[in-house]
Amino acid sequence: MTTLQLCLVISSLLFCIGLVGALSRSHTILVLLGIELMLNAANMNFIAFWRFGASPTAATGVLFAIFSIAVAAAEAAVGLALVIAVYRHQKSVRLEEANRLKG
């Protein structure tokens, strides 16, 4: 197995762990962590493809990863703000209690 394949296997594993975490956890913070894991798996892909790809001189993959890390940080900020907004009303951040809207 080449290093690139190893990287891809690890990143896919990371993505799946994040997805399962995001779908199965009922605590909002843990769901956020799951989403961050999924984003980081994609970043790892970018770095791996850049390092072992056809043109490692053009820094495309690295740049994409840097931008996506910045976006992930902004996303975490918005997410935590919304978590706090929900907490103010229901004094809890568990998702099963966020059930006012249904039908």
Place this chain on the structure above:
Amino acid sequence: MNLDYAGLFRALAPETAIVVGALAVLGVDLTLLRGRSLATRMNVAALISALSVLVAFMLNGTCPCGRCWVGASGPVFGGALMFDSLANATRGGILGLVLLTIGVSTGARINRNPAEYLSILLFATVGFLLMAAAQQLLVAFLSLELASLSLYILAGFDKTRPDSAEAGLKYFLFGGMSAAFLLFGFSLLYGLTGSIELNHVADGLRHQGISPLLIVALVMVIVAFGFKAAAAPFHLWAPDAYQGAPTPSAALIASASKLAGIVFFARLLWSGLGFSAGNVSYAFTSVGWLPIVAVLSGVSMFVGNLAALAQTNVRRLLAYSAISHAGILLLGLIAVSRNGTSPIFYYATTYGIATAGAFGVIGVLERQGGCDSISDLAGLYRRSPLLAGCLMVFILSLAGVPPLAGFFGKFYVFAATLKLAGLAGVAGWLTILAILFSAVALYYYMVVLKQALVVAPAKDATPVRVPIAAAVTLVLAAIAIVAFGIWPSVLLGAV
């Protein structure tokens, strides 16, 4: 790659105008209007935002006179952005829908921070505008995230209501997950082709067949698309977000965001991944992303229409109707290869006007009492004939009654899909399904109209006072629906 900063600045003049407008809204509110009443602050903020959107509309080159400013055309900044007729028309449409949303916000319940609200709305608009022109995966991802993050904030903006916070959080959790899917799909596309420019990606994919890695990438991109378009089975956020979010936010999510999203993915899928589209024109489909889109389209029409029948809340009903309309939009996306993008552009724009207008009517009613269940609309024709008339135009257009724009939207989409191969394949069968479901949809739209136009008002019902800006906006939107129905070529010819 030639990096022409002057050309970039010229092409992005509309975005610049809107960002300046957003900062001006905040600046004026924080300096000149300290201590003024909430209504004054709201009106000034709405006026400045509307002006900046109008300036952006002129700078986009979509001004009807066509002489005041010629917008950008062709690839800009080394192909990172593409200003073809679709991009320019979509940007004009987005600006029109945002203007409509600003008008809706003047009629809806005023929140405590009107300037912050409208400036975030303008930042979301910048995201939409860039989405319409993005021709490179990085620009595409960043513009999508700028728009999405602003929309999450707008959905959770009303801090006084627990519903709003919950709607924002649910929208965010689904949206964050779909962004991760999209990014992972993009990383695989980059790995397969070694480039993030859409036309290089297309070149790269032409020379290699369908590989397992490509299929994973396609599925990931389609999942993100399904979320953005609110197509079943990725629609679960939509009813909650539409119900809980402040009314103007819901109108924006349903109109401008949808138009930008469908054009964004039409460009990504057809000009970037067009060589791995597959085929659904005939009974035996071939591998690609088209069969997945066809399945999403059918499921969306099924789930959206049947679930809408059971709704008692107006906003949830509009949400499920949005899901069924997403099904028809996906059907139109299938036919882009042969008939171009003008049917889906026309459909998404006119649908956006009608649904944002309907939310505008709900917003005005909400400010004076409430408008949760469909029965709250009872006797609207007595309480406010103007609102009842506008609502009738919007709802009939959503239902697809001629001569309104909604009918011609459906007509062009169905004609385009039937031209593919008639009834020989999946695309044709889905068209028949869509036509059948249009009859189902007519029922739940009529339930809304019956309450508004036939049922007598409740005993304690008072006349509704409509703010002047909101009244003008709603009447203009209703006129636009009628006019685009009578002269569809105005919109169809723009693409």
